[in-house]
Amino acid sequence: MNEAPRTTPLYLRVAADLRTAITAGEYGSGARLPAEDELARRHGVSRGTVRQALAALRADGLVTSRRGTRRVVLAAPGDAGSAELRSFTRWARSLGREPGGRTVAVDRVAADAEEAEHLRIGAGDAVYRVRRLRTLAGAPVMVERTTYPEAVGALVAAMPLDTVSYSAELALHGVLFMDAHHTIDLVAADGHDAELLGCRAGEALLRERRRSTDPAGAPVEWSQDRYLPGTVAFTVHTTAASALGRRLGP
Missing domain, CATH: 1.10.10.10 (Winged helix-like DNA-binding domain superfamily/Winged helix DNA-binding domain)
Structure with missing residues (x-):
């Protein structure tokens, strides 16, 4: 080996x-x-x-x-x-693009009703909310708003703020992202999005809502990623192993 x-x-x-x-x-x-x-x-x-x-x-x-x-x-x-929807980092590097990441906020809070439902925990249980800016070749592309169950979130909170790939680091601790359920829609940029992405507040952003589970089927993240329009598009391939994929551009 x-x-x-x-x-x-x-x-x-x-x-x-x-x-x-x-x-x-x-x-x-x-x-x-x-x-x-x-x-x-x-x-x-x-x-x-x-x-x-x-x-x-x-x-x-x-x-x-x-x-x-x-x-x-x-x-x-x-x-x-x-066509597998890999992590943002793996996807970017597969295209020869250099991904970047900067953690903006990490907060340990009580789960709200939506987070509790998606993470299959009790409302009020401790979770970690993480907001992070993602870049391609230094240009802002997407804001991640991810909620982790406490055990996973504690690992994320201990990572350096400039960690590029959370999933790669979590895998070293035995946390694997196996399956995911995706919902794609539009959402208006709020003040935080506008500041990080350099767009106008109220501008439409492409939003990917995603719940990921580990090999045992336990939720490991509930995320809402907000992309600048025109930077990334999603495609769906219907095969025996259906998957959601990203590509650059509209």
């Missing part, structure tokens, strides 16, 4: 080895990966560790996710057929 820091969870090291093999073309698009027990034998780990590694690859849109069957490679990184 590839060398990795001892602090890196074992399943992420297995995922990194498999990702390298897929990138190198060892498994072409549409090919079946070896069975879980075979992968466990090759890497000297348990089948549970292999399942976690495959879950991480699924989160990246590289393999299918049907438990009990051999996973199928959907597309190698960079393939045009990969």
